[in-house]
Amino acid sequence: xxxxxxxxxxxxxxxxxxxxxxxxxxxxxxxxxxxxxxxxxxxxxxxxxxxxxxxxxxxxxxxxxxxxxxxxxxxxxxxxxxxxxxxxxxxxxxxxxxxxxxxxxxxxxxxxxxxxxxxxxxxxxxxxxxxxxxxxxxxxxxxxxxxxxxxxxxxxxxxxxxxxxxxxxxxxxxxxxxxxxxxxxxxxxxxxxxxxxxxxxxxxxxxxxxxxxxxxxxxxxxxxxxxxx
Numbered sequence: 001x002x003x004x005x006x007x008x009x010x011x012x013x014x015x016x017x018x019x020x021x022x023x024x025x026x027x028x029x030x031x032x033x034x035x036x037x038x039x040x041x042x043x044x045x046x047x048x049x050x051x052x053x054x055x056x057x058x059x060x061x062x063x064x065x066x067x068x069x070x071x072x073x074x075x076x077x078x079x080x081x082x083x084x085x086x087x088x089x090x091x092x093x094x095x096x097x098x099x100x101x102x103x104x105x106x107x108x109x110x111x112x113x114x115x116x117x118x119x120x121x122x123x124x125x126x127x128x129x130x131x132x133x134x135x136x137x138x139x140x141x142x143x144x145x146x147x148x149x150x151x152x153x154x155x156x157x158x159x160x161x162x163x164x165x166x167x168x169x170x171x172x173x174x175x176x177x178x179x180x181x182x183x184x185x186x187x188x189x190x191x192x193x194x195x196x197x198x199x200x201x202x203x204x205x206x207x208x209x210x211x212x213x214x215x216x217x218x219x220x221x222x223x224x225x226x227x228x229x
Contacts, residue, residue: 005136006123012140013119016147017112026105029097035109038088042113045084082182085110085157099162107154111147119143138203145203148210152217153181159224166224174220181213
């Protein structure tokens with residue numbers, strides 16, 4: 001029973017990444033290398049964020065100016081991910097693939113690396129326990145929300161950095177949406193620790209927000225693809 005629960009939770013956590021790759025044109029255009037490179041860039045940004053200097057600064061802010069300002073600082077540190085995403089989208093060498101496939105491949109690799117780094121070990125240790133718990137099922141749903149948010153952020157990033165000719169009226173909306181998605185980890189952290197939301201409520205918020213941001217990102221990307229003079 002314990003291994004059955006573990007495999008179910010692992011499929012829920014990591015399965016959608018494989019399904020997305022195989023069910024979309026990404027597999028036809030052999031974009032696996034792009035996803036792997038993006039995953040490696042994510043691991044690099046994660047190492048930067050856990051460096052002793054960043055941790056010490058967060059503790060110092062919590063001690064002297066309180067929890068809310070600490071979360072604001074963590075949100076700023078979270079923009080290291082944006083820098084890493086910029087590098088993955090603009091500086092890495094890719095196969096001759098379209099912008100549409102590039103941002104999807106980068107977002108997919110980004111989300112998969114995040115799930116492996118933050119969820120694999122807890123899943124292996126906890127989901128094989130003797131007592132059934134919903135926590136790891138919720139963790140899998142959270143990974144699905146993160147997959148959608150990562151691809152949305154990559155789509156918005158591609159519009160900002162790769163799409164030069166876009167309607168000027170949409171530029172503030174693109175930047176605002178990218179800022180919201182980029183700060184989602186800090187927002188959910190504040191909801192849990194600052195406002196005391198329980199994990200199921202936070203996951204529900206993440207799922208709802210991910211769908212909303214995916215729809216908005218899709219509309220913005222479609223609008224920017226139309227001929228514009």
